[in-house]
Amino acid sequence: MSFELEPTHDHDPELAGLVAELREYLHGELADYERRHELDHESKYGREILQPVWKRARQLGFYGIHLPPEHGGRGLSATRLAVLKEEVAASGRVLGHSVLGDMGGPLRAGAIFGHATPQQVERYLRPVVEGDRACCFSLTEPDAGSHVRAMRTTATPDGEGWRISGHKVFSSAGPFADFSVLVARMAGEQESYSAFLVDLDSPGCSVLPGEVPLSGQHIEADIVLDDCYVGPEQLLGDVGEGLRIGLGRVTTNRLLHCPTVLGSTRRLIALTREHVRGREVAGGPMAGLQSVQHKLADMATAHYAARAMTYDALADLDAGRRPATEAFMCKLFVAENAFRIADDAMQLHGKAGMVRGSEVESLFRRLRMFRVLTGSSEIQKNAIAKYLLG
Numbered sequence: 001m002s003f004e005l006e007p008t009h010d011h012d013p014e015l016a017g018l019v020a021e022l023r024e025y026l027h028g029e030l031a032d033y034e035r036r037h038e039l040d041h042e043s044k045y046g047r048e049i050l051q052p053v054w055k056r057a058r059q060l061g062f063y064g065i066h067l068p069p070e071h072g073g074r075g076l077s078a079t080r081l082a083v084l085k086e087e088v089a090a091s092g093r094v095l096g097h098s099v100l101g102d103m104g105g106p107l108r109a110g111a112i113f114g115h116a117t118p119q120q121v122e123r124y125l126r127p128v129v130e131g132d133r134a135c136c137f138s139l140t141e142p143d144a145g146s147h148v149r150a151m152r153t154t155a156t157p158d159g160e161g162w163r164i165s166g167h168k169v170f171s172s173a174g175p176f177a178d179f180s181v182l183v184a185r186m187a188g189e190q191e192s193y194s195a196f197l198v199d200l201d202s203p204g205c206s207v208l209p210g211e212v213p214l215s216g217q218h219i220e221a222d223i224v225l226d227d228c229y230v231g232p233e234q235l236l237g238d239v240g241e242g243l244r245i246g247l248g249r250v251t252t253n254r255l256l257h258c259p260t261v262l263g264s265t266r267r268l269i270a271l272t273r274e275h276v277r278g279r280e281v282a283g284g285p286m287a288g289l290q291s292v293q294h295k296l297a298d299m300a301t302a303h304y305a306a307r308a309m310t311y312d313a314l315a316d317l318d319a320g321r322r323p324a325t326e327a328f329m330c331k332l333f334v335a336e337n338a339f340r341i342a343d344d345a346m347q348l349h350g351k352a353g354m355v356r357g358s359e360v361e362s363l364f365r366r367l368r369m370f371r372v373l374t375g376s377s378e379i380q381k382n383a384i385a386k387y388l389l390g
Contacts, residue, residue: 025062026088030053030096034094041362042217042362047176050095057101057131062099063101064129065081066081066100067113071121071125079317082256082258082314088263091263101128104136104172108172117233135173135178135180136172136179136180137181138181138182142169148247149191149243153165154187155186155196157188161230161232162230163204164228164229165226165228167225168223169211170210174221175221180198181195184242193240193243193246194236194241208224210222252317257331257374258334261338262334265342275348295344299340302340306334313329328380329384335371335377335380339370342360342363
């Protein structure tokens with residue numbers, strides 16, 4: 001794998017064509033759409049802003065592109081999908097999360113097609129692929145993050161269905177979603193959890209504004225359930241399979257979060273290179289200082305190493321292997337090095353990088369979050385050590 005700040009993908013003409021089309025949309029039509037609506041990464045917006053992007057991305061063939069053809073996609077490999085995710089992040093677009101379907105779309109729902117009944121596919125999932133509905137995933141609770149078995153949300157039998165009560169937090173896309181893939185503890189059973197498709201407009205279900213994370217994005221919701229009834233047709237998979245469904249997608253998701261972060265570090269390196277080339281210090285360009293050159297070289301080298309190991313693990317995934325330990329390693333290495341790159345970018349930008357609302361400052365905050373999101377660095381180290389020590 002060669003080092004390129006803007007990869008060409010000449011080895012894969014079909015992928016190169018997809019990337020060219022995606023870049024044209026991101027830097028043209030979508031950039032214009034964001035300017036018209038005066039959006040930045042901390043803007044509050046509603047479904048009326050997002051849904052036109054879902055629909056347009058669907059028309060262009062990007063929304064749900066990873067899904068198999070029978071579900072309306074092109075069956076992209078994990079590696080090709082990762083390349084597109086990297087491009088979206090590298091563009092710096094505010095609404096980039098809605099182009100491939102991260103924000104309540106097919107990338108959020110795609111993993112559950114294999115557990116859904118034909119009726120659930122038609123009622124819930126196919127409308128998501130078409131950009132007509134949106135979903136969120138609700139697992140985390142105030143006192144149950146990495147330790148998911150501490151969840152208190154409970155499903156109690158009621159006739160053929162269940163009544164659910166509890167409180168879920170950090171349901172990304174919750175403010176825009178129509179339904180949630182929600183995991184609850186089964187009342188009266190030892191360590192049994194099930195997944196349900198919960199309509200968010202159901203009696204007893206409230207969607208409340210979630211806490212605003214460090215990124216400043218208003219995309220989180222709390223899902224509060226008070227005796228909310230769900231019927232047997234809303235059970236996803238079998239009773240007791242909730243954690244398998246909820247956590248079974250983790251290895252793939254953990255790897256596919258990494259290209260998004262790598263796209264952000266690409267963006268930071270490009271912004272920093274532009275800044276040091278254009279800024280005058282001590283009678284010459286900042287880029288002429290060896291200390292600056294060395295820091296930029298370290299940033300690029302860390303990015304290359306993180307990208308190489310990520311795509312190596314993705315190749316294993318595409319080959320049918322399950323790179324579970326490698327996924328932990330990628331998440332750890334990418335998260336820690338991305339934040340170092342962000343810190344160096346901030347240092348080289350100086351005051352220009354520290355101004356609230358600058359792109360460097362915004363990326364710095366988002367990349368700091370990744371050291372915690374989808375499992376903290378310490379969680380990744382625990383898993384790696386467990387493999388090494390048996």
